[in-house]
Amino acid sequence: MKPARLSMRLGLAVTAMSALLVLVMAAFAYASISHQLDLRAREGLSEKLGQIEHSLAESSASAAEIVLQPHNLRDQIIGHDNFTLTILDSSAPRKRLLSIGNNEDIALQVPLNETGLQGFEVLKSAQGDETLTAYKLINLKKDRPVLVILALDRKSDALLLAAYVKSTIIALPFILLLVGSCAWWVIHRGLQPLQAFRRVAQRITARDLSHRIQAADLPEELSDLAHAVNFMLDRLDSDIQQLARFCDDLAHELRSPMNNLMGKAQVTLSKERPPAQYKQVLESCTEELERLSRMVSQMLFLASASQPSAPLSFETIELQEEAIKVTELFSLSAEEKQMSLRVQGSAQVSGDRLMIQRAISNLLSNAIRHGTPGSEVTITLASQPDAISLAVRNAGEGIEAEHLPRLFDRFYRVHASRSRQQGGTGLGLAIVRSIMNVHEGRATVTSEPGDATTFSLIFPARPQLGARVVR
């Protein structure tokens, strides 16, 4: 089932809460009105009973006088339709001396056995209406005390309360409809700024990631979200551009050796040739294929170093030991150029051994390839409080400053054709940078053209070196 619209859901929730609130308030008001009416009824009854007592004291000295001269008492009650006065002989219970009012029978219901000298009783009249009765034993000057029972018919109060309940029940649906519509409208308007996200999301495609959400026009709660989305789009944009550049570069890099191979094969096959010539062509093709295969394996390594799928096992590594191992591997190619290799200093880092060896060998192979024949290549290790560095320095023609910022990009070469001829793929330094990213470090280069070039691996200094696992 399709989930309901957010504005609808919130509107209904607000309506339900309002309904609950209105009901609680109505119940509270009902209880409060009912309590007030009760209080007023008791006060009214007490007051009237007081007046009757006063009247009895003044005008009737005995029970006989009450029966014969009831005018004073009648005056007290006449005009008050809801009062009924009953005076009983206290010595002969239920013997009625006087009764004024419409509700004469109610006095008989007062539980006289339990009554003390004075009190209140809530009773039901013959018509089923609630009746509040007040009774009091009043002493006469010359006779036995009489029991005065004054009843107040509370039908009008009951009608008032019923009218209140009825009007509340009639008004409730209208109130809820009003509250629900207002809530829906307010929420609907409040969610309008989200349209900015929808508009941008609709326009975004893999080819066009340039659209951004105008965070300045949004309320504070949403502007943070807009900044986060814009930041995500920035990253995606730059990653996709990088990927596109990489694909272009890759196609370009593969096209030249493919064309070479194809050209050589076609020219060779165009006519009959002596076996020695075939052998020579095949050897040259094999060289080209070896370079291609190296490029593919470099790219695979680069991909795995950029996003390692298996956890890397970091261990404490003696950089000096690793540097010496790598120089031993390159001793032959250094000898070919009468170059000497030297490792100086020592340092420890936490890292992946094979990756670090690969980074050092990429720098060393470059240094030997671009170093002046007969010169020395030095690997210097240093431990500073905030960083650990490994610097590979070679004398040579150096690199112009304009090339330095792009040197670590994939396939970037200062002299592309010369480098290709030398078998370079242009991926060595990109791999070094990826390896350093994995180690939360960085790779830097400084060069003085015509003099020397130094590539450095900078590792972060860790308070406690040791094994850790990085995903």
Ligand SMILES: Nc1ncnc2c1ncn2[C@@H]1O[C@H](COP(=O)(O)OP(=O)(O)OP(=O)(O)O)[C@@H](O)[C@H]1O
């Ligand atoms: N020590 C250096 N002296 C001068 N130029 C250098 C030095 N190291 C690298 N370069 C320049 O940087 C470019 C990129 O080097 P990188 O190692 O990435 O690629 P490559 O050496 O051409 O190929 P690969 O390392 O894959 O064999 C080189 O082509 C070269 O022009």
Ligand SMILES: [Mg+2]
């Ligand atoms: Mg290289």
